[in-house]
């Protein structure tokens with residue numbers, strides 16, 4: 001079964017469709033990070049302050065969503081097994097959260113996007129267990145996949161051990177071997193119709209070659225016989241290093257091409273913002289990010305993919321998104337709300353919409369197959385950003401043909 005079809009290409013950029021059970025996600029696409037379980041009860045959408053208000057938008061709940069349909073901004077969402085422990089959790093609550101898949105719960109009945117459930121390997125393997133207030137379960141591939149299934153994951157990844165800046169060669173080798181053995185264990189588990197993505201780590205061609213060689217040795221057949229996509233991880237510490245990100249993604253593309261795996265969709269874990277358009281130009285298909293939400297928690301209202309202002313100083317007239325054009329939500333964002341979550345929740349959703357609108361324009365430009373249009377679009381996006389502009393030119397030259 002083909003889970004990913006590409007329909008247009010411009011240079012290395014591609015647009016297509018990702019099929020996950022009943023949901024189709026148009027690519028390139030940004031998956032906002034959603035924390036479904038924040039330690040609360042069903043009647044409060046499982047709690048979580050600003051997280052909760054975002055869930056009210058996702059599930060089209062009055063009064064937050066106020067009758068407006070926000071589903072197009074939540075066509076695909078990311079959540080992590082590790083987020084279960086973010087708010088302190090009792091054993092009883094833990095078990096009740098795993099009783100019913102997210103999309104089968106009446107609280108989220110309106111949500112019909114694709115659910116990507118990250119393993120949370122970095123956090124949970126470091127801690128050694130998934131722990132609550134009165135219980136602790138040792139981390140294993142089996143435990144994590146059990147939770148991914150209980151969430152009703154449409155896309156799930158194997159447990160993985162990302163590299164850290166301080167790692168020496170032998171740390172990277174042993175982490176690669178550990179991730180490869182999780183990847184081999186994962187393919188023997190019943191995925192119940194969910195897509196499997198292989199987590200991949202490495203910043204250079206040599207590291208990625210070693211990674212793929214190690215994984216290939218542990219699997220009983222070709223990687224694409226068992227995996228439907230690639231989840232490129234460990235890049236969050238490099239989020240402000242555009243040069244490093246471009247090198248890593250370009251290297252991954254080369255390694256996949258050499259191994260006849262170019263047909264697999266590529267998801268970059270934990271990256272959005274100013275790097276995203278360039279990584280799309282290099283051929284990345286999906287991303288996830290919680291930036292929209294964490295900026296809002298810090299009182300930041302996005303004014304572009306690159307800039308933001310304090311929400312108290314924001315001019316909502318410059319934005320035509322459904323949040324900023326709603327008189328009720330504008331009033332809330334100005335501070336006229338009982339709870340902080342109702343001031344900053346709409347700001348988070350505005351921040352998300354701004355990024356989604358940008359990705360949508362980029363997706364259309366690729367779908368139209370117009371090289372000049374894409375080039376101009378990227379150039380305009382970066383022209384006032386001296387720090388990023390030279391990297392934009394590098395990507396344009398590399399993927400869309402020489403410009404200068």
Ligand SMILES: [Zn+2]
Nearest residue numbers: 319321324350
């Ligand atoms: Zn807006």
